[in-house]
Amino acid sequence: MAILFSNEIMNAVVNELHKASDSVQIITAYCKEKTFKYLDSEISSDVHEKKLLVRFRMDDVVKGSTDFGILDYGIEHGWKVYVRFDLHAKTYIVDNKRGLVGSANATNSGLNIGKTGNMEMAAFVDVEPQDIEKIGSLFNDAIFVDESILHNLRQQFERINFDGDNDSHSWDDSIMKLFNPHIEALFSYELPEDFKLEPGEYFQFLDESFNGNLDELKETFRWSNAYLWLLDTLRNNDGCMYFGELSTALHDAVVSDPKPYRKDIKQMLSNLLRLIEELKMEEIAIDRPNYSQRIQLISM
Numbered sequence: 502m503a504i505l506f507s508n509e510i511m512n513a514v515v516n517e518l519h520k521a522s523d524s525v526q527i528i529t530a531y532c533k534e535k536t537f538k539y540l541d542s543e544i545s546s547d548v549h550e551k552k553l554l555v556r557f558r559m560d561d562v563v564k565g566s567t568d569f570g571i572l573d574y575g576i577e578h579g580w581k582v583y584v585r586f587d588l589h590a591k592t593y594i595v596d597n598k599r600g601l602v603g604s605a606n607a608t609n610s611g612l613n614i615g616k617t618g619n620m621e622m623a624a625f626v627d628v629e630p631q632d633i634e635k636i637g638s639l640f641n642d643a644i645f646v647d648e649s650i651l652h653n654l655r656q657q658f659e660r661i662n663f664d665g666d667n668d669s670h671s672w673d674d675s676i677m678k679l680f681n682p683h684i685e686a687l688f689s690y691e692l693p694e695d696f697k698l699e700p701g702e703y704f705q706f707l708d709e710s711f712n713g714n715l716d717e718l719k720e721t722f723r724w725s726n727a728y729l730w731l732l733d734t735l736r737n738n739d740g741c742m743y744f745g746e747l748s749t750a751l752h753d754a755v756v757s758d759p760k761p762y763r764k765d766i767k768q769m770l771s772n773l774l775r776l777i778e779e780l781k782m783e784e785i786a787i788d789r790p791n792y793s794q795r796i797q798l799i800s801m
Contacts, residue, residue: 503624510605510623511612517595517625518543524550526594528639529607531561534568536607536614541578550581554643555607557584559670560720562658566608569658572651583643586680587724591623594636600628642682650676669716684730686756691726692769693776719780727773730754732784732798740798744770747796 505513518525518540525544527537532555544551553575561567575582591611594600603623605611610619628636644650657672671677693706700713709721722728734750735742742750744767752766761769774794777785786797 505601505603505623505625507618507621508613510601510603510621511614513623513625514540514593514601514612515543517593517599517601519545520599521545521548521595523596524548524552524594526552526554526592526636527607528554528588528590528592528594528636529611530556530588530591531566531606531608531611532568532571533608534570534574536609536612537568537571538574539614540607541574541580551579552581552583552640554583554585554588554640556586556588558586558720558724559658559661559672563661563663563670569655572646572654576646576648576651582646583640584646584680585639585643585682586677587682587726587729588639590639592636594628597633598628599625600632601625642680644676644679650679669714669720671720681736682729682733684726684733685754687726687730687751687754689755689761689765689769692751692755693727693772695768695772696776698776698779715780719782722776722780723782728777728782731773731777731796735785735796735798742796744774744794744796 521544525548527540532553537553541551553571555567555571557567557572562569572582591605591607592600592602601623603621605619605621605623611621612618613621646654653675654672657676661670691706693704696702696704698711700711702711703709704711704718706727707718707721707725709718711718734747734754738746738750748763748767748770751770752760752763755761755766774787774796778787784799786799788795788797
């Protein structure tokens with residue numbers, strides 16, 4: 502398995518797209534319209550299934566990391582387009598047999614189109630049937646963008662005031678409630694360590710440094726696997742759990758080898774709940790009847 506760097510990645514992706522006979526799947530956190538059009542132009546018209554999965558948070562589009570036009574172009578040119586707001590993966594899969602996995606987004610800088618590009622790494626791997634099942638689950642939990650959802654997204658995007666607006670942006674509940682991912686397993690590194698919530702602090706489980714803007718940190722945390730797991734677990738338990746039973750559920754969900762001790766799991770859960778309180782996450786209420794923390798989902 503050869504490791505590819507920067508401009509080698511684009512050449513390898515194009516070569517594989519030329520070989521595609523049945524299907525192409527592009528999974529990318531960020532996607533630019535010019536890059537997407539170029540990749541599409543390299544795919545034979547005989548390919549009957551083309552799927553794009555992109556993160557597509559409103560902030561991604563507002564800041565220009567992703568172009569809104571990829572939705573229009575994709576739908577108009579035979580792609581099934583999906584979005585999921587927790588996506589970080591970058592993968593290009595051809596005929597459910599070969600896949601490029603690495604750090605390269607479907608952007609000019611990610612794939613080194615033009616004069617400047619990021620330093621990226623990737624490798625092509627053979628894709629096994631069980632891998633296709635896992636990849637399929639990414640699409641199953643995602644939002645399929647049909648004409649109605651596209652119209653809704655466009656209306657919300659066009660209402661944004663870009664003049665001097667430094668706030669964080671997100672889609673409204675009519676979109677957000679469509680995304681209910683099922684996080685069945687966690688690694689210990691996906692849970693928060695102890696923190697002080699001071700500017701400059703690095704949150705390893707988010708791979709993000711806190712710049713002092715609570716709204717930005719809150720939006721990043723909202724799509725972390727830890728928070729999504731908590732929401733899903735509460736939904737599956739009538740929207741209410743106490744600390745002890747939630748700690749047991751978290752212990753069962755963590756798959757790190759070796760698995761952390763129960764006391765460490767309890768500390769991780771305490772850190773998670775404290776961050777929820779510090780950031781004032783609207784979906785969850787935490788109180789302490791009879792001295793035990795009760796965690797409740799505000800809206801099911």
